[in-house]
Amino acid sequence: MAEVLLALVAGFVVAALGTPVGVSGAVFLLPLQAGLLGVSGPAISATNLVFNAMSTPLALARSAAARARTADLAIVTAACVPAAALGAFLRVTLFADPARFRLLVLAVLAPLGVQLLVRAARRTPRRVTGAGDDAPPLNPFTLTALVLATGAVGGTIGIGGGSVLAPILVAVLRQPVRRSAPLALTSTLSTSLTGLIAYTLFDTLAVGTPPASPVWHIGIATGLGGIAGALLGARTAERAGERALVLILGTSATATAAMYLVQVAG
Template sequence: MMGQAELVGFAVGVLIALVTAPVGVSGAVFLLPVQLSLLNVPSPAVTPTNLLFNVVAGPGALARHHRQGTLTGPLTRLLIAGTLPGVIVGALIRVFAVPGPTVFRVLVGLLLLPLGLWLCARTLRPVRAHNDPPSTRFITTLALAVGAVGGVYGIGGGSILGPILVGRGMPVAQVAPAALVSTFLTSVVGAATYAALSLTTSGDIAPIWSIGLTCGLGGLIGGYLGARLQPRLPDAALRLMLGLLATALASLYLLQAIH
């Protein structure tokens, strides 16, 4: 039977994934402060627990995108090529260097706040000029950096990849499935890396299985429903949603860092 923390985690997983999946975000980046503040998951274990959420929750949205035939493509391959090696590097940094969460929150907040506001403003008052699509080198380098961040803090990376790529002129319908595939595979590799490190490294770095699994089951349901909603939403609405999510996340992290 699920305890109170697991029930809360399940409900939060459904809600977060339902809102974030249409724009290619797994929701782990929003689940991170919930685990730390509400579910009281200890800091060393929160990273692999968040990765476990992505592993369990990911197939829901991916199954829906697979039925729509939108999973494969050049962008998906570029993101995977960058995030997979990046998450291994990030896991090593997390275990051996243990950077503080405050620095992470400040950096993510300062990155996403202007980007989210800009996306909202550009969607509400569109301009005629369009940005050129980002280069292959830019996408791969960005994916490598985001993969490393995901390995350190247990986030999928879609919350960072999505706003940047969409802001550079790529359509949400193209970015969302590629970001979700990248998030899922990165989380699998990241979780496996932490499992291997736990065999040779002292300290408790194993995930809180009950929290990760129940949150993930909620995310599995919410992600499938969210991916099903995506084709019914206009691109402008998806862009605005992504901008609002980025702004809300940045504000939340900056407030937590201040306090």
């Protein structure tokens, strides 16, 4: 019972932090899964995806989804399916080794987090009042390639494609947070649903290193907390300035990378 209550609280907090910037907040759950909730192996990634699958739909519905182009949303949805399946396969094989897994998290999150923090420190604060329609449209081929790569990485780590996609859209492609958020949340949802199916099949068929199936009671508890947190986070997004949103996103990525750096060094 204690671990279920802890999972509920953890899900609420991470969703409240992540929703305003288009990520599920699952990046924070990675160290909690192994350190406090007793989940081990590739099941850590799969259990995170349960949280994403439950908390993301409400966050997406409450976000400014209408501000994302329909064609971009379709590209993200379709590309995440093969990417997530590949990511799950890599997690139960190549990245089943804990040391390799930690290095992957560091390699993905550390540079993106630092870049976003630098950007937040340099830019002039402004209110997020528009849809970001003055920003250049995304090239469909660039977006497809980016979603395939981030979806595979997100499926491997178990944070959903959006947690990797959002920082790149904002920091590298200079997209407004309000346009990037629905694309990132769509990526997270598509990656999570596909990844859950893939992890469960791999476990059933004894592919790779077990355990791969999610720990359902932990995942469901974090997901229920995430639904409430997503509601709060969506309201926060309506009032926050873009500088604050970028700062939250950069901090979340950097903090998680720092946790894994400590584990690798130890």
